[in-house]
Amino acid sequence: MAGAALTPAAWTSAVAQPRLADDPFQVGIASGEPLPDGVVLWTRLVTNPQAMDSGMTRAPVKVGWEIAEDDKLTKTVRRGEALAVAEAGHSVHIEVSGLKPNRDYWYRFNAGGHASGVGRTRTAPERGAKVDKLRIAYGSCQKWESGYYSAHADLAEQNPDLVLFLGDYIYEKKASKDGVVRFHPPVDAQDLASYRQRYAWYKADPDLQAAHACAPWMIMWDDHEVSNDYGGDQDRSNPAVAQFLKRRAAAYQAYYENMPLRRTVKPVGPNMRLYRTLDWGRLARLAVIDDRQYRAHRSCDAQQNEANEKLIPAACPERFDPKRSMLGAPQEAWLQGQLRDTQARWNLLGQQTLMNEIITPDLRVSNDGWDGYDQTRRRILEGWRDAKTSNPVVLGGDVHCFFAGDLSLEKGGKPIASEFVGGSISSLGRTKEVIRGMMGITPALKFGDGATRGYGRVDITEKDCTVTFRGVQDALVPKSPVSDLAKFVVEDGEAGLKRV
Numbered sequence: 001m002a003g004a005a006l007t008p009a010a011w012t013s014a015v016a017q018p019r020l021a022d023d024p025f026q027v028g029i030a031s032g033e034p035l036p037d038g039v040v041l042w043t044r045l046v047t048n049p050q051a052m053d054s055g056m057t058r059a060p061v062k063v064g065w066e067i068a069e070d071d072k073l074t075k076t077v078r079r080g081e082a083l084a085v086a087e088a089g090h091s092v093h094i095e096v097s098g099l100k101p102n103r104d105y106w107y108r109f110n111a112g113g114h115a116s117g118v119g120r121t122r123t124a125p126e127r128g129a130k131v132d133k134l135r136i137a138y139g140s141c142q143k144w145e146s147g148y149y150s151a152h153a154d155l156a157e158q159n160p161d162l163v164l165f166l167g168d169y170i171y172e173k174k175a176s177k178d179g180v181v182r183f184h185p186p187v188d189a190q191d192l193a194s195y196r197q198r199y200a201w202y203k204a205d206p207d208l209q210a211a212h213a214c215a216p217w218m219i220m221w222d223d224h225e226v227s228n229d230y231g232g233d234q235d236r237s238n239p240a241v242a243q244f245l246k247r248r249a250a251a252y253q254a255y256y257e258n259m260p261l262r263r264t265v266k267p268v269g270p271n272m273r274l275y276r277t278l279d280w281g282r283l284a285r286l287a288v289i290d291d292r293q294y295r296a297h298r299s300c301d302a303q304q305n306e307a308n309e310k311l312i313p314a315a316c317p318e319r320f321d322p323k324r325s326m327l328g329a330p331q332e333a334w335l336q337g338q339l340r341d342t343q344a345r346w347n348l349l350g351q352q353t354l355m356n357e358i359i360t361p362d363l364r365v366s367n368d369g370w371d372g373y374d375q376t377r378r379r380i381l382e383g384w385r386d387a388k389t390s391n392p393v394v395l396g397g398d399v400h401c402f403f404a405g406d407l408s409l410e411k412g413g414k415p416i417a418s419e420f421v422g423g424s425i426s427s428l429g430r431t432k433e434v435i436r437g438m439m440g441i442t443p444a445l446k447f448g449d450g451a452t453r454g455y456g457r458v459d460i461t462e463k464d465c466t467v468t469f470r471g472v473q474d475a476l477v478p479k480s481p482v483s484d485l486a487k488f489v490v491e492d493g494e495a496g497l498k499r500v
């Protein structure tokens with residue numbers, strides 16, 4: 001969404017300031033964190049997304065914003081000003097309050113004599129309100145050089161109430177050599193300036209900007225926002241903990257600057273509390289959890305297989321150690337509270353990866369996902385069962401494949417929840433043979449596709465939850481058509497998915 005010439009004139013004069021020669025809205029605008037009375041509006045001033053300094057000087061810039069009840073922005077209900085400072089990467093996070101629940105709003109920014117495009121956002125319904133429907137679009141894994149963002153362009157056309165992004169928003173490595181359709185500088189992002197530049201590079205994409213401008217986002221990270229396969233203070237590529245935590249602090253700061261998040265989650269050094277809940281009236285509760293920042297060190301790390309470093313023997317005793325957590329004790333206690341005290345008919349868990357156990361024919365598991373932390377997974381499933389949580393549904397990402405399956409405490413046991421891994425926006429997936437193998441050894445998985453890029457759409461009513469996987473015809477070319485790949489339904493009060 002490129003900025004347009006600023007109109008009307010009256011609005012310009014309200015925030016008069018020095019002109020910027022170039023459009024400062026080149027990485028778009030966004031909203032997020034909907035509450036019944038407000039949302040966060042976000043932008044980051046960037047006049048050159050490819051430049052290390054974003055094309056901005058160190059000088060602070062005044063940013064005007066307004067939010068209205070109509071898409072022409074004639075019925076403005078709130079407006080204000082904020083200062084974009086270099087210390088925050090010239091980002092602004094506006095926490096708007098005093099809005100009406102469960103309705104659309106439109107917003108835009110202005111700065112330096114330029115106006116941004118217009119974004120649509122939406123407030124959540126009132127707490128406890130009866131709500132008929134909720135549409136969520138969710139995705140993950142958008143490696144820049146691996147493909148184009150046709151999935152985002154399609155998502156923006158679906159009129160979702162909410163967009164959920166489950167991690168790998170950026171990839172920190174220099175562009176890989178294989179399967180590259182576009183390029184970014186051949187450097188690893190590892191300090192604040194290079195992470196900032198990576199976000200700007202990705203966010204210059206018009207399809208990604210359209211997805212941000214179509215609805216409020218809830219967003220959680222995975223590993224690549226910092227470093228591949230990191231866990232807690234442990235980084236595979238750098239065993240020096242203090243050095244890694246410095247890098248993690250830079251990565252978290254850049255993440256905060258580039259996302260429509262509330263000030264309450266602003267990082268303090270290498271720490272950023274991002275797990276949180278969103279309630280959509282009495283219809284749905286969405287808990288998003290952070291399985292990276294607090295996880296215990298990898299189980300049986302020394303027993304990794306050289307060919308695939310994540311695979312460890314399935315019999316590894318550490319993965320069954322109840323003291324080891326993938327979420328950390330405080331987050332686990334918080335999550336148990338969320339699934340106990342919920343009044344919602346549908347209880348969604350937004351998390352990073354595939355939750356079903358995958359044991360290879362030679363009896364190995366990956367220690368980077370839930371299989372490395374078996375007891376954390378077990379405690380969540382037992383929590384749902386014991387609290388009689390209404391209709392738990394898991395949404396996931398990370399594995400660059402679509403998967404739909406049921407989750408139970410024992411193999412072949414009664415389903416407690418269903419899970420839907422929503423593919424990848426552009427990151428490359430797995431071969432048909434690998435998918436067939438995974439499904440053969442895991443009968444709880446009812447559907448798998450590693451060849452198609454895309455995202456998931458969730459339509460919730462009081463009666464059922466329908467998940468549609470939307471597949472991109474060819475993510476290696478721009479503007480590729482997107483169509484339904486598979487559709488599933490979970491009915492109220494009846495655990496287990498059905499293909500429709």
Ligand SMILES: [Fe+2]
Pocket residue numbers: 141142167168224398399400427
């Ligand atoms: Fe990924």
